[in-house]
Amino acid sequence: MRITSIATIPVALPFRERYETATGSLRQREMILLKLVGSEGHVGYGDAVPLSLRGGPPLAAVRADLDRVCSPLLTAADLDPDLPPAEAGTSIASLLDSALGAGAGPGALAAIEMALLDLLGRACDAPAWALLGAADAHPVQCNGTLGAGSPDRVAESAREMVDQGFKTLKVKVGAGEDRARMEAVRDTCGAGVKLRIDANGAWSPNDAIDQLEALGGADLELAEQPCATLEDLAALRTRTDVAIVADESVSSEDEASRAVELAACDAVTIKLAKVGGPRAALRIGSRVPAYLSSALDSPLGIAAAVHTAQALPARDFASGLAQGLATSGLFADNVADDRALRGPTIHPPTGPGLGVEIDEDAVERLRIP
Numbered sequence: 001m002r003i004t005s006i007a008t009i010p011v012a013l014p015f016r017e018r019y020e021t022a023t024g025s026l027r028q029r030e031m032i033l034l035k036l037v038g039s040e041g042h043v044g045y046g047d048a049v050p051l052s053l054r055g056g057p058p059l060a061a062v063r064a065d066l067d068r069v070c071s072p073l074l075t076a077a078d079l080d081p082d083l084p085p086a087e088a089g090t091s092i093a094s095l096l097d098s099a100l101g102a103g104a105g106p107g108a109l110a111a112i113e114m115a116l117l118d119l120l121g122r123a124c125d126a127p128a129w130a131l132l133g134a135a136d137a138h139p140v141q142c143n144g145t146l147g148a149g150s151p152d153r154v155a156e157s158a159r160e161m162v163d164q165g166f167k168t169l170k171v172k173v174g175a176g177e178d179r180a181r182m183e184a185v186r187d188t189c190g191a192g193v194k195l196r197i198d199a200n201g202a203w204s205p206n207d208a209i210d211q212l213e214a215l216g217g218a219d220l221e222l223a224e225q226p227c228a229t230l231e232d233l234a235a236l237r238t239r240t241d242v243a244i245v246a247d248e249s250v251s252s253e254d255e256a257s258r259a260v261e262l263a264a265c266d267a268v269t270i271k272l273a274k275v276g277g278p279r280a281a282l283r284i285g286s287r288v289p290a291y292l293s294s295a296l297d298s299p300l301g302i303a304a305a306v307h308t309a310q311a312l313p314a315r316d317f318a319s320g321l322a323q324g325l326a327t328s329g330l331f332a333d334n335v336a337d338d339r340a341l342r343g344p345t346i347h348p349p350t351g352p353g354l355g356v357e358i359d360e361d362a363v364e365r366l367r368i369p
Contacts, residue, residue, distance in 0.1 A: 001079045001123055005037035008066045010059060011366040013298065013331045020148040022174025022202040024053045029296045032063050033335065033363065034111040036074065036119045040081075044119025045358055047300040048111035049273040054200075054248055057105060065108040069099050074112070081123035088124055089131030092116045093279060106251065106276035113277035114304045114354065121353030127307065128354050132278055134310035137348040142326035143168035143196065144344070145294075146185065148175035155184035166344045168194040168221065168322040173211070174202030182215045194221040194322075201228035201248055205236040212242050222321075224269060225249065234264040243267070243317060247293070251275050256287040266317040269324060271295040278308040289315040293324030299336040302328060303354040306346050335362050 012028040019026045032048040050062050057065070077095055080088065092113060099112055117128040129137050144161035146154050146169055158169055171185055185195065197220060203211055208226040222243040227233050230249045237244045246265040250256050251274045259265055267289040270281045274295060284290060290312065292305045305325050314320070325346060328338040336356050340349065349355020 001042075001081055002039040003036050003074045003077055003119070004039050005035075006070050006074055007035040008063050008070070009033040009035060009363060010063060010368050011335060011363060012368045013335070013366060014333055015330055016332045017149070018147075019296070019330060020175055021053060021172045022148065022200040026053070026296075029331070030059045030368065031298060032059065032066060032111065033298070033300070033358075034066060034070070034115045036115045038079070038119050038123060040123055042119055042122040044115045044117070044122060044353060045300050045356070046111040046114025046118065046304070047298045048107040049295045049297050049301060050107060051274060051295060056107070062105070062107045065105050066111060069102045069104045069108060070112065073098055073102065079116075079120050079123070081120060083124070085124060085126040085130035086133050088120055088126070089117070089133065092120065092131070096277065096279065100276070106280075107273045109276035109280070110272045110301075113279065114272075114300055117278070117304070117307070118300075118353035125352050127348065127350070127352060128304065129307040129310035129348055132282070132307060132311045137310050140306050140309050140325060140346045140348070141322045142344055142346055143170050143322040143324055145324065145327055145330070146171045148172040148181070151177055151180040151184040154181050155188040158185045159188050162189050162193055164343055166193070166326070168196065170196045170198055170224070170324060172200070173197045173215065174199040178211065179214050186216065186219075195219065196221045196224065198224040198247070199226045201225045203227055205232050205239070208236050209239055212240055217242065222266070230255070230259050230262050230264040234262040237264060245269050247271075250284065250288070253283050253287060256284045260288055267291065267321070269293040272301060272305055272308065273297070278304060281308050282311055285312045285315075289318035291318050291321045291323050294327040296327055296330070299328060299334060299338040299341050299356045300354055302338070302341045302346075303349050303356045306341070306348050307354065310348060333362070333366060335359060335366060
């Protein structure tokens, strides 16, 4: 099967309300949809989500990256849908190596792999998790995500999430009013709900010690990226009993190995757009306990992460942790029906490929220049 058409489509998904973190806020999530059409008529999609709030390249740069790499690489590809799913999936790896060699960044790599998994899965009538080497599929338990808004509004959102069945909530901190926000959430939810925090690297080790104690200390399930560097996380970890999770500071296998060497964290959380796609995520997960998290993706990125979770080893501290993938409910509009990808339990889509059916009318409605 050859790839006969390639399109990069910029879209913006509007948030229900402004999404606030320690590093900035967003009213909409801009991203690039990558659309591949195969010679047998199948269509595969992926998404590239810029991590601009984390210092990553802006949308235009990510699109330029895709446009530069995809045409010469993918139009020359020859995919064999008659191979067994795991073998067919492995054949994608060489294309990804070529894309990496051509200088594609992690956002572009993730989109290319998603679209290839979707296209090839549809051609061979297999779900993406089978192409990634998983033996079977199981539901994924997820945490709810709360932005760094006002304490009253965040507490209201927390109540809504608990009513939906969430047993774990992640609260964004580091943007002011942290203690009041956490107290409001705890008072609203009660002791039966696990709370984790995400500071996006906002604190020094000394500040983190004070903040962790003020925000609940032993009552916290974990703290994501309280400090910016692995060295600072390692220093903090020797001084607190709160489990430490690395996010921004681990985006590659080398950084995962460095985290282990420094004993910097109990686990890492992996975003496909941050590390370069599902296979890169699995390689990192083979080196350090890990769970998956959304980069505020479209349903394509969420589905790809749910498929990836089927092949991700459940190791040590990360075993049994809720995945951070239930973010579709943050959006007021989307490029596909995302109802099956919401809530505290997400079942892997049952259709071939990623199992997400793109709404072309919605894509046109959400398209941006």
